[in-house]
Amino acid sequence: MKTQNNRAWFLVLPVLILVAFNALIPMMTVVNYSVQETFGDNVFFWQGLDWFQQILQSERFHAALGRQFFFTALILIIEVPLGIAIALCMPRQGFWVPVCLVLMALPMLIPWNVVGAMWNIFALPDIGLLGYTLNHVLGIDYDMTQDPVAAWVTIITMDVWHWTSLVVLLSYAGLVSIPDAYYQAAKIDGASNWAVFRFIQLPKMKNVLTIAILLRFMDSFNIYTEPFVLTGGGPGNSTTLLSIDLVKIALGQFDLGPAAAMSLIYFAITLLVSWVFYTVMTKDDLN
């Protein structure tokens, strides 16, 4: 078991200093902006909580937040089961294992703006492979720059392409760690494939799935670069997710106050949802 030792703080100190420097100082700046008004030239006026009130009541924020939750929910519903299914079907040993792993990890290692640019061209109606195939071979009317539904399908497909492998890699790592003895015992008991999955594989994958789901939640909730490069938030505002809206306000219009207030609300929501995920998924460990 672990021993009580408060000198362990010294070992954590470097991390603490580095992360605190990186997190607390910018955070204080954001809090500072969120309660002030500025007219440029670094002249600030106390504004109180007006910005928070304004953001919380604005239609625009509600719409962006709604789209964001819709996006993240879809991503988790599609990617987690799909990732587990693919991991279950992968070979467990031999030459093909490293080949599969390397090929599957490839999309994750492409810079985010390249992913966006690549899918943008890939999906263009007349010159892209996807757009051309859909329009001219399958005869489906598809244009993500005009049709909001097409834009959503493209963004979701792009994210599934980009990140399902994270779930696959983590689930696979969880699967290969299960000792053979478990499977042999299940075989003797005459357990069905489903029972093996439900009572052996899934519980054993729980730890890695926790990190996979948390990472996928956090990253999809904060997604910015890929959808921005792909559609720029369009057509109209149909794919303007929360981060895109935030950057539009902060860097586009230089409304620092509202942008800061919005950031803090955004951060609080992410924190709350992650905390719920974290507690629910790790609650058995604490007992």
Place this chain on the structure above:
Amino acid sequence: MRLKYLVPILYIAFLMLPIYWLVTMSFKPTNEILAGFSLFPQSFTLDAYRTIFTDPTWYWGYINSIIYVTLNTVISITVALPAAYAFSRYHFIGDKHLFFWLLTNRMAPAAVFALPFFQLYSAIGIFDTHLAVALAHCLFNIPLAVWILEGFMRGVPKELDETAYVDGYPFWRFFTSIFIPTIRAGVGVAAFFCFMFSWVELLLAKTLTAVEAKPIAATMTRTASSAGYELGLLAAAGTLTIIPGAIVIYFVRNYIAKGFAMGRV
């Protein structure tokens, strides 16, 4: 029985299609790309690659990216190792809160921090250096590295530490010459994740650099100039960004298959 292998095969085919498209496009002149659809390059050209390898702003983009990613990985792993050890071996005041607080830093949207980071790093005079980007990426990577390493360290029995103390090893010698080699698979996996998230992140890297440390991803935005999109060049630059990642994943593939499974992660 073998039918189930169809699933990973189809999945990999799906993953490769856009990549195939990007790679073929990099061998086409921009005119051909815009003129219409073709599955293979009709007039094969290496012009785009020639531009990238001869123009210093292009190839320095790659070098800058590699420098700050390496710097970030080294910093993250170095500070995360002792911290993960403390979390895996000891109870201390506030340990659980600290652990969750570390994680919360991964949840902050980069868009929130971009501007304050710019001001902070300008104030201490490291704006437009590799160190600035490396430090900024620590915000996301250190918590993840600590989390992953803690999982691996938990899997190492405590008897190992005790034996080393009985044998008279001072802590740091034990830590660097016995303990770290024992969990090298974990270090590999953690380094892979740090590399990956730093290599692909763009918003902070772009905000914190101007000329000297400009990453390749930011250089690529130059392809959208007043003369229109240079799609061939964009595709070639994109293709080249895949290579370092592919090399890294090739080297850590065995760690991922074997090592991940221990402990929490």
